[in-house]
Amino acid sequence: MDLTLSPSEEAFRDEVRGWLAENHPGEPPEDDNEAFEFSRRWQRKLHEARWAGLSWPEEYGGRGATLIEQAIFYEEMTRAKAPRVANVLGLVMGGPVVITHGTEAQKQRYLEPILSGEEIWCQGFSEPDAGSDLASLKTRAVKRDGGWAVSGQKVWTTLAHEAKWCMLVARTDPDAPKHQGLTYFLMDMEQDGVEVKPLVQITGEAEFNEIFMDEVYIPDENVVGEVGGGWAVAITTLMNERAGLAFAAQTALQRGMQSAIELARTTPHNGGLVADDPVVRDRLAQLFIESEIFRVTNYRGLTKIMKSGVPGPEGSLGKWQWAEVNQHLMELALEIEGPYSQFADGSEHSLGGDWQYQYLRTRANSIEGGTTDILRNIVAERVLGLPKLR
Amino acid sequence: MNFDLTDEQQMLQAAAREFLAARLKSERIRDLAASDDALDEGLWREMSELNWPGLMVSEKYGGQELGTVELAVLMEQLGYALTPGPILSSMLAAIALETAATDEQKERWLAPLATGEQRGTLALWDAGAGWAPDDITLDPERAGDGYVLSGEKLFVLDAATADFFIVGATGDRRFIVERDAAGVTVTPTPTIDATRKQYAVRLDGVKVGEDVAFGGEGAMAPARARAYIALSAELTGIAQRALEWAVDYAKERKQFGRPIGSYQAVSHRCAQMLLETESARSASYYAAWAADNEPETAPLAASMAKAYASDAGTRVTNASLQVHGGIGFTWEHDLHLWLKRALSDAVMFGDSRWHRERVAQMVIDGRGVAAEPAAALAAAK
Numbered sequence: 001m002d003l004t005l006s007p008s009e010e011a012f013r014d015e016v017r018g019w020l021a022e023n024h025p026g027e028p029p030e031d032d033n034e035a036f037e038f039s040r041r042w043q044r045k046l047h048e049a050r051w052a053g054l055s056w057p058e059e060y061g062g063r064g065a066t067l068i069e070q071a072i073f074y075e076e077m078t079r080a081k082a083p084r085v086a087n088v089l090g091l092v093m094g095g096p097v098v099i100t101h102g103t104e105a106q107k108q109r110y111l112e113p114i115l116s117g118e119e120i121w122c123q124g125f126s127e128p129d130a131g132s133d134l135a136s137l138k139t140r141a142v143k144r145d146g147g148w149a150v151s152g153q154k155v156w157t158t159l160a161h162e163a164k165w166c167m168l169v170a171r172t173d174p175d176a177p178k179h180q181g182l183t184y185f186l187m188d189m190e191q192d193g194v195e196v197k198p199l200v201q202i203t204g205e206a207e208f209n210e211i212f213m214d215e216v217y218i219p220d221e222n223v224v225g226e227v228g229g230g231w232a233v234a235i236t237t238l239m240n241e242r243a244g245l246a247f248a249a250q251t252a253l254q255r256g257m258q259s260a261i262e263l264a265r266t267t268p269h270n271g272g273l274v275a276d277d278p279v280v281r282d283r284l285a286q287l288f289i290e291s292e293i294f295r296v297t298n299y300r301g302l303t304k305i306m307k308s309g310v311p312g313p314e315g316s317l318g319k320w321q322w323a324e325v326n327q328h329l330m331e332l333a334l335e336i337e338g339p340y341s342q343f344a345d346g347s348e349h350s351l352g353g354d355w356q357y358q359y360l361r362t363r364a365n366s367i368e369g370g371t372t373d374i375l376r377n378i379v380a381e382r383v384l385g386l387p388k389l390r
Numbered sequence: 391m392n393f394d395l396t397d398e399q400q401m402l403q404a405a406a407r408e409f410l411a412a413r414l415k416s417e418r419i420r421d422l423a424a425s426d427d428a429l430d431e432g433l434w435r436e437m438s439e440l441n442w443p444g445l446m447v448s449e450k451y452g453g454q455e456l457g458t459v460e461l462a463v464l465m466e467q468l469g470y471a472l473t474p475g476p477i478l479s480s481m482l483a484a485i486a487l488e489t490a491a492t493d494e495q496k497e498r499w500l501a502p503l504a505t506g507e508q509r510g511t512l513a514l515w516d517a518g519a520g521w522a523p524d525d526i527t528l529d530p531e532r533a534g535d536g537y538v539l540s541g542e543k544l545f546v547l548d549a550a551t552a553d554f555f556i557v558g559a560t561g562d563r564r565f566i567v568e569r570d571a572a573g574v575t576v577t578p579t580p581t582i583d584a585t586r587k588q589y590a591v592r593l594d595g596v597k598v599g600e601d602v603a604f605g606g607e608g609a610m611a612p613a614r615a616r617a618y619i620a621l622s623a624e625l626t627g628i629a630q631r632a633l634e635w636a637v638d639y640a641k642e643r644k645q646f647g648r649p650i651g652s653y654q655a656v657s658h659r660c661a662q663m664l665l666e667t668e669s670a671r672s673a674s675y676y677a678a679w680a681a682d683n684e685p686e687t688a689p690l691a692a693s694m695a696k697a698y699a700s701d702a703g704t705r706v707t708n709a710s711l712q713v714h715g716g717i718g719f720t721w722e723h724d725l726h727l728w729l730k731r732a733l734s735d736a737v738m739f740g741d742s743r744w745h746r747e748r749v750a751q752m753v754i755d756g757r758g759v760a761a762e763p764a765a766a767l768a769a770a771k
Binding site (some may be wrong): 197264278292302379 | 391392399637640652664669683743747749753
């Protein structure tokens with residue numbers, strides 16, 4: 001066991017840190033559209049320095065970075081408070097899927113514009129009646145000359161309003177067993193028959209959209225993997241999602257933790273500070289411990305994957321654990337603020353920070369990217385080997 | 391960066407698992423629990439041949455000079471097997487001596503502990519005083535060249551089979567007192583965990599010389615941290631065993647025509663047990679690593695581990711009992727033996743709340759730890 005960085009990992013960290021110090025683009029603008037273009041420019045800059053496709057193989061414009069190096073990169077990004085890139089889903093899911101399952105022609109066509117942020121990607125998996133039970137999705141793709149005609153509805157589609165390409169899973173064989181009749185497509189969002197409607201969430205923002213498709217044409221060359229083999233490709237996408245987002249999530253949690261401690265240390269209460277309250281101290285300490293354990297467990301998982309190529313049992317636990325700690329932290333933050341938690345973020349008497357927003361946003365943590373309830377099923381069935389209910 | 395045991399550590403783990411499994415069948419553990427001192431002379435001899443009591447002792451005193459990660463590896467297996475009798479107690483005594491005793495003292499007292507020729511144990515907490523790890527009130531009286539010790543120590547592990555005690559005194563001082571010294575009385579105190587016996591040790595004007603005194607303000611902190619880690623690792627092993635039993639039972643036991651493990655009320659409980667067991671493991675091994683490699687974060691990491699593992703050990707054994715239903719509540723099933731060890735470990739050397747307050751002091755008040763403890767893992771530095 002050695003938790004120190006190797007000389008090459010240290011050199012890598014110094015390189016990232018130095019680059020970020022020189023190239024940090026500053027705060028994003030307020031306006032949503034301007035902010036998006038800002039994040040696109042930021043991604044282009046990262047790409048020019050070959051940071052965008054960090055985990056991708058070098059032959060496709062990446063760096064072939066190890067998992068540890070990826071973890072270091074995301075930690076440094078968060079530490080420097082660097083803004084998000086525009087094409088998160090393209091980088092984390094789209095690219096890796098094309099690299100793993102795509103044809104040479106697809107690699108030539110799609111990878112470079114993902115890295116540069118020129119073409120934004122979104123993910124069309126969930127449907128109104130297919131959430132956790134994704135394989136029951138109903139969007140139909142019917143064979144036409146040289147391609148497919150797709151009709152149906154997708155939901156919870158992040159970035160659909162900005163996207164050029166949608167990773168779409170549709171049913172191509174309604175008679176096959178549900179996991180076998182699916183095909184993975186890349187759908188051009190800029191065509192007739194594709195309608196995107198923003199979905200306003202409890203925070204008031206619209207991160208997500210609904211996509212309505214009516215006889216949308218997708219040519220044959222946009223099928224990824226085999227016709228009928230869409231499930232395996234979808235699973236690759238989801239595994240990349242979980243692994244890729246864990247690093248960023250972990251560092252953001254650490255930062256939230258420090259901010260909550262600061263909040264308790266500066267909020268007056270009962271003639272002293274909230275940080276003097278033994279119950280608050282106990283709960284803050286517990287959350288601190290859990291967030292550190294989440295981080296350590298992530299590193300255990302990385303070591304396991306690097307050695308054996310497959311995640312160990314601890315790998316399945318991370319997302320569930322993260323959602324729980326993150327939610328509890330924001331709940332405690334509002335309790336620390338007491339009645340001040342009611343004031344809108346940024347309003348006159350607010351205690352500062354965006355705790356109200358964070359509280360509301362974290363409600364989705366135990367739902368998005370696999371609900372905690374489903375993750376418990378996965379752990380029970382695949383890690384512990386307990387029998388399935390179904 | 392590599393969060394995995396080395397080949398040598400994995401060998402220690404596998405050897406300990408196999409050795410203990412072969413010797414500690416249910417019946418043997420129960421016999422020892424029913425005995426006066428839970429000492430199995432044959433087992434002790436074999437463990438001594440493996441040099442377990444000297445795991446962390448310097449080679450020049452006959453030990454293996456291994457680190458805290460190896461201590462955690464061994465303790466996890468000792469907990470998994472519910473090893474009865476004096477092994478933890480003698481290892482903790484050895485760690486105390488190794489940490490702060492003089493060379494002469496090590497020569498005289500530590501060397502026989504390392505080889506298993508003698509056994510030692512810690513006698514720290516005073517009857518009628520607080521039970522925090524550093525809460526020691528015995529105040530030695532100066533008498534000529536030496537001291538006179540009077541008081542009563544509780545929670546002394548395996549005192550009846552120990553050759554000497556490391557007696558705690560104010561100012562983080564320690565005195566080595568032989569069990570058969572004049573004025574020493576050892577009385578059994580039955581506790582919930584019958585597999586590891588505890589005693590009250592009375593000291594009535596026990597005279598000791600300067601040559602058995604060691605320690606001083608803050609001197610024992612590294613030894614205490616290793617005790618927290620040892621117990622955290624043992625609790626991890628206990629939780630692991632309780633989890634395995636629950637999962638096996640949930641696969642076999644059928645109700646309403648199907649295995650109970652197919653019901654989510656049961657399977658999700660098992661998944662929660664896994665989460666807590668793996669988390670206790672992460673915390674324990676991280677603390678073990680920090681104890682040897684990052685002294686500035688070691689106190690925080692050790693308290694994080696003991697806080698988490700204390701709760702996880704008791705919660706997981708209780709959850710296992712619930713999964714077992716009625717059978718888990720019987721004397722006949724072995725689970726209660728592990729549950730009781732977990733209860734004992736959880737309150738020894740500070741319970742979870744005490745350690746959380748210590749974490750709070752470090753991370754909220756910024757006492758005694760680097761300003762940004764989240765930087766503990768090397769990648770963040």
